[in-house]
Amino acid sequence: MDAAAPRGVISVSSVCSVCSRRITYSRNMLVNIRAYYVGKTDEFWCDMDSLCRYGLLSATKPAASRGRRKRKRFEKRQRRGKRAGVHARLKANPTRPAxxxxxxxxxxxxxxxxxxxxxxxxxxxxxxxxxxxxxxxxxxxxxxxxxxxxxxxxxxxxxxxxxxxxxxxxxxxxxxxxxxxxxxxxxxxxxxxxxxxxxxxxxxxxxxxxxxxxxxxxxxxxxxxxxxxxxxxxxxxxxxxxxxxxxxxxxxxxxxxxxxxxxxxxxxxxxxxxxxxxxxxxxxxxxxxxxxxxxxxxxxxxxxxxxxxxxxxxxx
Structure with missing residues (x-):
């Protein structure tokens, strides 16, 4: 609940996972959403027009997600750091041997x-x-x-x-x-x-x-x-x-x-x-x-x- 909202008015803030922007809802908007989509949760989330009308989805094409890339099943993990030892140092600098x-x-x-x-x-x-x-x-x-x-x-x-x-x-x-x-x-x-x-x-x-x-x-x-x-x-x-x-x-x-x-x-x-x-x-x-x-x-x-x-x- 937003502390800056007037008394008697409920303001809810959330972040849209699709378009990655902050959206604020009033009490009347939440009540209307509940009254119209009672028992129709799956239908609500599948209706793209409703999502755009209530501000849950931008009318433009959402940007590609920048999350972590899914790793393939047999993909080799990248090693962190570097190998130590005299042989590794000589291999890295072959023209600088003792x-x-x-x-x-x-x-x-x-x-x-x-x-x-x-x-x-x-x-x-x-x-x-x-x-x-x-x-x-x-x-x-x-x-x-x-x-x-x-x-x-x-x-x-x-x-x-x-x-x-x-x-x-x-x-x-x-x-x-x-x-x-x-x-x-x-x-x-x-x-x-x-x-x-x-x-x-x-x-x-x-x-x-x-x-x-x-x-x-x-x-x-x-x-x-x-x-x-x-x-x-x-x-x-x-x-x-x-x-x-x-x-x-x-x-x-x-x-x-x-x-x-x-x-x-x-x-x-x-x-x-x-x-x-x-x-x-x-x-x-x-x-x-x-x-x-x-x-x-x-x-x-x-x-x-x-x-x-x-x-x-x-x-x-």
Whole structure:
């Protein structure tokens, strides 16, 4: 009952559920409605003219209801919030990992595998978002320019085999590709080519880096098959050990990753404090491929068969 109505007059206010507007009724209007439609409730609500006459329904077409949409029986409910965890954060920001994801492969001539590598980058998200590519035995020479082997969105660093230093005119060679979404501040820190060993070290300062690390050092290594683990194994790894030691002296808080094809040589005598992440055999009897780092338990490395018949390792 409306408090502002005169004495003896009843005023009732209601909201029409059809046209969504407020309607006020006097006492005489309510009495007339009751007297005319006693026992005819169903007929009253079905008579559109009566509803319009008494102001219960607008003469125009009512607007569509803005209520909650009816959910289908098998419709999937929308999840609220977002998933938590390290894996979810890495998936949302693949170019900002604490430790860079790395792809390693002994390609044996990269020239005839560039089309396949470009296709994998277009069709596989894990290869497109990978931070670093380390490729050994690129078989490149001076007649192949950088433009011919360039990948879109990647910065190329190459170290071709030198005929004078190695005594061989074919084979060998190293390539490191850096994803520009992960890092654009990258330079060559060291390069070496000899009869027994070849290595290329790239120093990176990515956009996102944990507080405990100052720089990232990525090294690609290839040890020739002629290097014997007992006779000249330490000689082949001597240059690499010297270069890594100098960089660690200059940057003691750096994160070092060494990946390469070491054939029959063993790194345990030279890099005793480094951890090997490949826990499966990559050769006939032992590990020929090594992926070592200065920090433990930061990555996992499943084998991924790509690039023709060669085995490739994707670390993340």
């Amino acid at each position: 430790v860079p994801s790395l792809l390693f492969s002994n390609v044996r001539s990269i020239d005839n595998k560039l089309d396949e590598l470009r296709l994998l980058r277009e069709t596989h998200k894990e290869f497109k978002d990978c931070c670093v590519y380390v490729l050994t035995e690129s078989w490149l020479h001076d007649n192949i320019p950088d433009v011919a082997i360039q990948l879109e969105g990647m910065t190329l660093f190459r170290a071709d085999r030198e005929a004078v230093s190695s005594g061989k005119s074919q084979g060998g060679g190293l390539c490191i590709y850096i994803n520009i979404d992960w890092c654009v501040n990258a330079t060559v820190a060291a390069k070496h080519c000899s009869l027994l060993a070849e290595f290329l070290i790239v120093k990176c300062r990515p956009f996102y880096l944990p507080r405990e690390f100052t720089i990232m050092l990525v090294a690609a290594v290839y040890i020739a098959r002629s290097a014997n683990a007992k006779a000249n194994g330490n000689e082949a790894l001597g240059g690499l050990h010297e270069a890594i030691s100098e960089l660690l002296t200059t940057h003691p808080d750096s994160f070092v990753v060494i990946a390469g094809d070491f054939n029959h040589t063993s790194l345990k005598t030279v890099f005793a404090k480094f951890l090997q992440y490949v826990d499966f055999k990559t050769g006939e009897t032992t590990h020929w491929t090594w992926f070592i780092s200065t920090h433990h338990r930061h990555t996992k490395q499943p084998p991924t068969p790509i690039l023709a018949t060669l085995t490739t390792y994707l670390s993340y």
